[in-house]
Amino acid sequence: MTILIPWTDVVDTAVAHLSSIDPVMASAIARVGPCTLAPNPNVFETLVDAIISQQISVKAADAIMARLRRAVPGGLITPEALVQLDADALRAAGLSPQKTRYILDLTGRVAGGELELEHLSELDDEAVIKELIAVKGIGRWTAEMILLFSLGRPDVLPVDDLGFQEGVREAYGLESRPTRKELLERGEAWRPYRSIATWYMWGIRRLSLRIERERTRIVSL
Numbered sequence: 764m765t766i767l768i769p770w771t772d773v774v775d776t777a778v779a780h781l782s783s784i785d786p787v788m789a790s791a792i793a794r795v796g797p798c799t800l801a802p803n804p805n806v807f808e809t810l811v812d813a814i815i816s817q818q819i820s821v822k823a824a825d826a827i828m829a830r831l832r833r834a835v836p837g838g839l840i841t842p843e844a845l846v847q848l849d850a851d852a853l854r855a856a857g858l859s860p861q862k863t864r865y866i867l868d869l870t871g872r873v874a875g876g877e878l879e880l881e882h883l884s885e886l887d888d889e890a891v892i893k894e895l896i897a898v899k900g901i902g903r904w905t906a907e908m909i910l911l912f913s914l915g916r917p918d919v920l921p922v923d924d925l926g927f928q929e930g931v932r933e934a935y936g937l938e939s940r941p942t943r944k945e946l947l948e949r950g951e952a953w954r955p956y957r958s959i960a961t962w963y964m965w966g967i968r969r970l971s972l973r974i975e976r977e978r979t980r981i982v983s984l
Contacts, residue, residue: 773917774798777956781963785952788960791934795966798959802915806880807873808840809913810895813905814865815858823857830856842873865900872898883909888916911958920957922946930964933971 778798782789792798803809815831816824828840834856835844845866853863872878878898883891888910895906904923910916921927922943931949932940941949953960 770802770915773915773956774800774959777917777959780956781953781960787935788953788963791963791967794970795963798962800912800959800962802911803913805840806883806909806913807842807869809909810869810880810898810901810905811840811845811866813908814862814869814900817862817900817905827857831858842870845870846874862900865898868899869901884914888919911961916958918955918957919961920946920950920953921961922950924961926968927961927964929971930966930968934964934967 778792782792811831812824812828815827819827831840831853832838834848834852835841850863850867853866854860858866869878873880878894883894886894891910891914892903892906895901895909896903904921907919907921907924911919911921928940928946931937931946935941935949950957950960
């Protein structure tokens with residue numbers, strides 16, 4: 764039998780653990796403050812959000828998501844709603860031709876039952892990644908964001924994320940951005956709470972950049 768632990772308890776345990784094993788992480792936690800990471804259980808919306816937000820500014824992504832919400836009933840981003848939109852409607856919301864193809868592919872796979880998002884929670888992390896990267900426009904990084912921000916997996920280490928890399932560089936006083944290998948090695952000490960450690964490294968990066976606005980996109984600092 765699987766015993767589900769409340770997310771807030773997971774975060775509290777993770778913060779205590781990370782603080783006790785790593786003085787630099789303890790300092791980062793003190794500087795950033797309480798962890799406000801709260802997974803969004805709507806996997807489909809989070810995937811759409813992630814695709815839209817790729818390689819564009821937070822302001823642009825917010826505008827596209829707002830227009831997309833206005834184009835669907837009740838402003839709800841669901842497969843049933845988006846399957847009613849054609850490429851022209853998505854383009855009118857501000858999506859590029861490439862991202863339009865990505866959203867159409869995702870929506871078609873989910874609406875047709877080829878990708879069963881409701882069953883992702885039953886899979887381990889690598890199996891979830893394998894399912895998601897079969898969709899056009901979704902690579903490992905995007906899948907890791909879904910694990911972290913939607914499925915609430917506590918031990919995800921997105922080593923290819925630039926904000927995470929920079930946060931580690933700054934927190935640990937490194938002369939240059941750490942390599943993938945270095946991040947994997949450092950992350951071993953943070954198991955089994957690498958997601959929370961990652962969130963705090965993003966927090967350090969936000970402080971460095973003096974970002975005070977609310978975090979509106981899953982892919983933005």
